Amino acid sequence: QVQLQESGPGLVKPSGTLSLTCAVSGGSISSSNWWSWVRQPPGKGLEWIGEIYHSGTTSDNPSLKSRVTISVDKSKNQFSLKLSSVTAADTAVYYCARLGVVMAFDYWGQGTLVTVSS
Amino acid sequence: EIVLTQSPGTLSLSPGERATLSCRASQSVSSSYLAWYQQKPGQAPRLLISGASSRATGIPDRFSGSGSGTDFTLTISRLEPEDFAVYYCQQYGSSPPTFGQGTKLEI
Numbered sequence: 001q002v003q004l005q006e007s008g009p010g011l012v013k014p015s016g017t018l019s020l021t022c023a024v025s026g027g028s029i030s031s032s033n034w035w036s037w038v039r040q041p042p043g044k045g046l047e048w049i050g051e052i053y054h055s056g057t058t059s060d061n062p063s064l065k066s067r068v069t070i071s072v073d074k075s076k077n078q079f080s081l082k083l084s085s086v087t088a089a090d091t092a093v094y095y096c097a098r099l100g101v102v103m104a105f106d107y108w109g110q111g112t113l114v115t116v117s118s
Numbered sequence: 119e120i121v122l123t124q125s126p127g128t129l130s131l132s133p134g135e136r137a138t139l140s141c142r143a144s145q146s147v148s149s150s151y152l153a154w155y156q157q158k159p160g161q162a163p164r165l166l167i168s169g170a171s172s173r174a175t176g177i178p179d180r181f182s183g184s185g186s187g188t189d190f191t192l193t194i195s196r197l198e199p200e201d202f203a204v205y206y207c208q209q210y211g212s213s214p215p216t217f218g219q220g221t222k223l224e225i
Contacts, residue, residue: 045218046208104165104208104210105163108162
């Protein structure tokens with residue numbers, strides 16, 4: 001059973017950089033899957049942030065205006081998100097998720113709330 | 119990007135009733151890339167349906183999905199108390215992947 005676990009600071013200052021890591025267990029990050037970040041502002045819907053393949057190939061949401069960096073560490077079986085120049089609008093629960101062979105997000109982390117505030 | 123519009127925004131029903139949730143896309147979506155998720159308060163979304171109509175592992179058969187092109191439907195045949203939640207449709211056929219705004223199913 002694949003499990004994903006997000007970790008990182010719960011509070012980030014405006015204009016700073018949000019940094020999160022997703023540890024994968026029960027499966028290899030080098031499998032034939034893409035690994036994504038999705039966020040959800042309090043009381044609102046879901047927004048896809050970006051994704052990475054174990055080769056290091058990435059894709060991200062143009063709405064985030066090139067503020068996203070996603071990386072993978074195969075030795076630690078984890079991948080990471082950096083979101084720069086954050087504002088209060090970036091306050092959200094951040095989830096990591098796996099894109100399964102069925103072309104849908106079949107495994108999710110439990111989510112971590114990141115608040116942007118001074 | 120493809121905009122997914124879900125209706126209704128809120129659906130008020132009782133246990134035992136049938137629920138029909140709609141997802142309409144701004145452009146055609148390949149059925150292979152249309153999914154439905156259930157989300158309960160404080161929890162991550164859970165995959166219910168992929169490929170527009172295939173139930174995910176462990177999902178009861180009262181959940182079914184249908185549709186093609188720009189119109190998709192999630193049907194819950196007989197509501198159980200645990201089915202009251204928010205439901206999202208999502209497409210992965212065109213980048214960026216997008217989600218609908220959600221339908222809240224309430225008692």
